[in-house]
Amino acid sequence: MANRSIRVDILARVEGEGALDLHVRDGKVTRAHLNIFEPPRLFEALLRGRGFMEAPDITARICGICPVAYQMSAVHAMEDALGVRVKGPLRALRRLLYCGEWIESHALHVVMLHAPDFLGYPDAIQMARDHGEAVRRGLALKKTGNALMRLLGGREIHPVNVRVGGFYRAPSRAELACLSAELERARDFAVETARWVATFPFPALERDYEFVGLRHPDEYPFNEGRIVSNRGLDIEAREFDTEFEERHVAHSTALHSVLKRRGSYLVGPMARYSLNFDRLPASVQALARECGLGAQCRNPFKSIIVRAIETVYACEEARRLIASYEEPEAASVPIAPRAGIGHACTEAPRGILYHTYTLAEDGSILAARIVPPTSQNQISIEEDIREVASAALELSDDALRDRCEQAIRNYDPCISCSCHFLRLNRHRE
């Protein structure tokens, strides 16, 4: 038992391709590496020379699980560069679209990908034999999220209706009203899901993360807000590069994003929730407490409860947005190309997603940079694995491997967001 080496060659139930490499020597974890071997697709390079209007459609293809996040960060960054602000009903529609993606993505992860870890199944389909109702409820929730995206975006994966300046076509009040009843039922399903996951067994682990997320004066954040942390960070998206830096580290050959002054940090549901608990409606706060959460959550395994709580919020927020929707006069605001630099950060289901573009006078993209949530969480994931493994060394190799995989899945890592991720040759077969 002095030297153990645990490897997971293909991480299951994550979006994209990754592997885990854990080394233990004399009762100490000496290496905990998350290896990403997603083939690079070089988005930031291929965006150069494209038109600013193409960015939302092209960057959506970075990730089929969270295309709306890419579209939202892209349109906000372009509008920043072009000096345009989208307000009123069009802003509300963007928020509503984001609700759809959060519901879909969270339901997928909570019920289909993550819950099987806690209950000891290889997948949700096997789990459905014993927990049929919970799985069907999760699928129904997911379907409602997809219905929202289909109505606003045309389709659930890579929506076609989002454009710089607003939308190509704005829905009518009547079209949106059709979804209200479904959302009410979805909210009940989400509440039941939250209560269900709150009963799972959670390994004891509390970590002192630096939470990073958006913060808005009065909303739980989706599209807008300052980038803040629980250690005093408080900046605009345009200042991203002064505080954050991406490092090309030798051991994993994947870009790791760090806070220049303090190192690793955490983005995603747990960070968002812990920074914005006071922005949740009282009913959702009460449900969170009922599910055993405080105003902050530091146990990464409990991120599944946080996701369920955020799903409840997204259902409620979607209903509110639909009830107060006024049809806009035009589906988009006028846009004229000009030279400039734009920045934006929005809250993807997995955490803040930063885009910046430099535009030429004719609106062609000269330079693009995209920092996805999973590259920001990579160091935190490895630190979690180290702690989780150190506390569980008495387990058999198989059980330890399962526990570490579960610790990775706590992050719902979206490895396909591959513009920054490289393949690691020496760890393949």
Next chain:
Amino acid sequence: MAGKKRLAVWKFASCDGCQLSLLDCEDELLAVAEAVEIAYFPEASSRMAKGPYDLSLVEGSITTEHDALRIRKVRRQSKFLVTIGACATAGGIQSLRNFADVAEFVAAVYASPHYIKTLATSTPISDHVKVDFELRGCPINKTQLLELLSAFLAGRKPVISADSVCTECKQRGNICVMVQGIPCLGPVTHAGCGALCPACRRGCYGCFGPTENPNTAALAAEWQKLGAAPRDIRRAFRTFNAAAPAFRTESEAHGE
């Protein structure tokens, strides 16, 4: 699980959206899982059963030497191999590197380009192994995916239209956007999406790739009449199906 057909889902360079389409069949997923044995689908299950498989769904394009070898291994283990989506069928958006210098592309993204092992091109699966059927789209249409699975189980050919998006516009009752002055790729694009973009009052941007015998030159001439510059036309043909021969050739006819 004796007697059930064994299904495998593979990923190459892609966004995961097409395989997500299977999980997006919320009403049918559990029934699909009853009808076939989902033997290998890492995105959904940590149970990864060894081959051979009766049906392999392949997402993504080939961009690394390792993947060029891996797809051969997948083919050997698969009775039927079906590509799902624009990456696997036409090389995807990442095939824009095929028109550029990949070393320059890599250097533009990564601080230490020498760490990166990637091929100069992104190529469709059919450039590497025999493909039994191709599902188009970026992403695929999940109704077509279910039709493919049903047809496979019934031992028949899938019923999937090879018309252009124009046919779907007519079926849907869309007003033609070209008539309203909006350039549209619908006339040369394979059906399958249900004419989504024209329904949103924007031009089709070609997610499903070229239809059979597309008259791209005639369409490009129409675009010019609507005021599209050569650069706009080149960009339009160079997106998610940029490496599909008909679109590639047309894009090359419109200058640098």
